[in-house]
Amino acid sequence: MNIRTIAAITLSLALLVPAPSAAQAAGDARAEVDAAIARFAQAKSFHASMSTDTSPPVTSQTDFVAPDRYRMTMPDGVVQVVVDGTMYIDGADGVRSIPVPPEVLARWNQRTRLTGLGQGMAATDLGEDVLDGASARKYGINRPGETAPAMTIWIGADGYPMQVRANGSADGKPVTTTIRYSRFNDPALAITAPD
DSSP: OOHHHHHHHHHHHHHHSOOOOHHHHHHHHHHHHHHHHHHHHTOSEEEEEEEEOSSSOOEEEEEEETTTEEEEEOTTSOEEEEETTEEEEEETTEEEEEEOOHHHHHHHHHHHSOOOOOTTOEEEEEEEEEETTEEEEEEEEEOTTOOSOSEEEEEETTSSEEEEEEEEEETTEEEEEEEEEEOTTOTTOOOOOOO
């Protein structure tokens, strides 16, 4: 079977399936984004790499293992590990440990996780894309009354977010922050207290 035959069959099948209305497509897009965010919230572990388009760029790495273990490599290279309510900071002067109050740990858990779309926010299916050689579906997320996407999310074939790009501002200047996600539910991703 050659390319022209495949294209003709694909076109014929496409003509048999009615195109969804704009309202259906928007509803489906939001449902798909909400489903990916819900799936993300149930992940037992993941790795996140964050970067900004500032000058100089700010980069950090975070590993998470449920329910409350973190390893964060900060922009200055300092590594912070949180295990059982204690933060271990590995700096130039050695490892220090400090207790983390439960309410602070709860806030970190909220910041590490994606949250569902807010009221009035809309999702638009932007089509297929490829990240690091893997297929992804790309969605634009708009705030009420705004036309430019406040956020773009790429969802992999496994239903997990692969990347989130958010537009915001810092010091009165526009800033784009990109977070790449990987290693969902990887049993080899372990976080232990330093010796």
